[in-house]
Amino acid sequence: xxxxxxxxxxxxxxxxxxxxxLAAVLAGVFVYEIVVMDPQLANPPSxxxxxxxxxxDVLHWLFPFITxxxxxxxxxxxxxxxxxxxxxxxxxxxxxxxxxxxLGMTIAICLLLTMSVTAAxxxxxxxxxxxxxxxxxxxxxxNAGDHALYLAHPWWFAVQFAGVHLLAATAYSTTALxxxxxxxxPFVVSIIPPTIFFAATIMLPETAWNPLGLLRLETGTMSGxxxxxxxxxxxxxxxxxxxxGKQEDP
Amino acid sequence: MEHVCExxxxxxxxxxxxxxxxxxxxxxxxxxxxxxxxxxGPNGAGKTTLLRIMCGLAHPTKGKVVxxxxxxxxxxxxxxxxxxxxxxxxxxxxELTGRRNLQLLASxxxxxxxxxxxxxxxxxxxxxxxxxxxxxxSLGMRQRLGLAQAIMEKPRLLLLDxxxxxxxxxxxxxxxxxxxxxxxxxxAIFLASHLLNEVEQVCDRVAIVKQGHxxxxxxxxxxxxxxxxxxxxxxxKDWSLVxxxxxxxxxxxxQKEGMQGGMVGTAVPVPDALRALVQAGASIESxxxxxxxxxxxxxxxxxxxxx
Numbered sequence: 001x002x003x004x005x006x007x008x009x010x011x012x013x014x015x016x017x018x019x020x021x022l023a024a025v026l027a028g029v030f031v032y033e034i035v036v037m038d039p040q041l042a043n044p045p046s047x048x049x050x051x052x053x054x055x056x057d058v059l060h061w062l063f064p065f066i067t068x069x070x071x072x073x074x075x076x077x078x079x080x081x082x083x084x085x086x087x088x089x090x091x092x093x094x095x096x097x098x099x100x101x102x103l104g105m106t107i108a109i110c111l112l113l114t115m116s117v118t119a120a121x122x123x124x125x126x127x128x129x130x131x132x133x134x135x136x137x138x139x140x141x142x143n144a145g146d147h148a149l150y151l152a153h154p155w156w157f158a159v160q161f162a163g164v165h166l167l168a169a170t171a172y173s174t175t176a177l178x179x180x181x182x183x184x185x186p187f188v189v190s191i192i193p194p195t196i197f198f199a200a201t202i203m204l205p206e207t208a209w210n211p212l213g214l215l216r217l218e219t220g221t222m223s224g225x226x227x228x229x230x231x232x233x234x235x236x237x238x239x240x241x242x243x244x245g246k247q248e249d250p
Numbered sequence: 251m252e253h254v255c256e257x258x259x260x261x262x263x264x265x266x267x268x269x270x271x272x273x274x275x276x277x278x279x280x281x282x283x284x285x286x287x288x289x290x291g292p293n294g295a296g297k298t299t300l301l302r303i304m305c306g307l308a309h310p311t312k313g314k315v316v317x318x319x320x321x322x323x324x325x326x327x328x329x330x331x332x333x334x335x336x337x338x339x340x341x342x343x344x345e346l347t348g349r350r351n352l353q354l355l356a357s358x359x360x361x362x363x364x365x366x367x368x369x370x371x372x373x374x375x376x377x378x379x380x381x382x383x384x385x386x387x388s389l390g391m392r393q394r395l396g397l398a399q400a401i402m403e404k405p406r407l408l409l410l411d412x413x414x415x416x417x418x419x420x421x422x423x424x425x426x427x428x429x430x431x432x433x434x435x436x437x438a439i440f441l442a443s444h445l446l447n448e449v450e451q452v453c454d455r456v457a458i459v460k461q462g463h464x465x466x467x468x469x470x471x472x473x474x475x476x477x478x479x480x481x482x483x484x485x486x487k488d489w490s491l492v493x494x495x496x497x498x499x500x501x502x503x504x505q506k507e508g509m510q511g512g513m514v515g516t517a518v519p520v521p522d523a524l525r526a527l528v529q530a531g532a533s534i535e536s537x538x539x540x541x542x543x544x545x546x547x548x549x550x551x552x553x554x555x556x557x
Contacts, residue, residue, distance in 0.1 A: 001358055001359070001360075004360070015346050081341040086399060091329045093326070
């Protein structure tokens, strides 16, 4: 039953037209950033380095926006249709429902990101002559520790980089979901989480454990970044599950 | 015999910072297999709240809710399978077809497949092959789809909140006969509505509720006070025959102004009176028994509560 509800949440989000509009907009932003980026300004000055920089520059700030909109849309469906009631009256507890919903949203957000990054990659190949394999020396703008890890185990590094982003997406979407528990208007839900994320990241000093800096690989180590988003996720999820479990009208 | 549904002393309060708003006060009722129970009251009486408590969507502040043998007021109680619920104004995932919506819902419990989904849609007057997204359905079609999702898994307890919302007269008649059909098959049905006529025609028992208080509970087997009948005859000559009959049977007459007819106050049952009047040569246009309807009982209960 639980797995079915996760799958439903993904299908539900993928069925929404605005989800695909969001994916298209996101891909458009990526492609624009990559097309306009001057490879000579990258470090080192090459097309692959420019691609990575564009990706890192866009990804970290678009994350809160995407999660905010995706979560708001999911809650908008819940508030505008009787789906939650239909599911809950089929025996799923409210807590399990919100966990399934959170997981489904995260997977849907990751699918959206993957599609957008793929579009960006194709654009980069077409416009900058990016080779399919990025040469190790051209992977710039990362700190010494990460660079060493990348040089030693490029695929393991890639998995970790994607994993941190996956964890960050989960932490962001869970926090947005938590905020949405008390907000009755879907439009406001879509405004509040990105606003809070932006405000928090701007107010946090660049040198501290700033999520933007972490996702841009400017600060911290890979394990530190994992721990950071994991703690965030656990705290947000615990509060969200308790709060949502006490709610009566999703 | 174990009741399908048993509510004992249900209270529901919503608290804000300064006020406590009581939506339900000490509501108790039972519902057995094959029975249709009507819960009627004006808007805001607490009908929907009670229905939501019965299907686990809301928790009572006080009281006990036992559904199909499961006490829902126990911490972490699992809602039993075998419940079908139609919420008020049901709406579905707008981009998906009605069939796809039902298919997704059916996959949660996994007890029925696509053939059963299609059969239920057809039963509810919906075309499974219709590719129109549910978001473009009319109110009546949404209601039919809502009913389909409630009954498709063959529930033992069916909770319906204003089931005739948006249905055309034919749809209302079909639903009425289907509710009776389900009850005959042993399904217990709880019907919350503010349409007295609808409730009166299908329910075995009725509770009248106002501002969270159950004012009266009645059964269709309860004796109904009989006061006489409303009679309409063809001519003044016929009316004079009625007057003669009234004198013979110590009945009272209240003639309607300018009409050959009026109220006849008597204890003589309608068939006996009709037979006697026809034998006397009166031409009868219409005869309607004057007894309490659900509407008069409802209004009376509301008036008494006001006093």
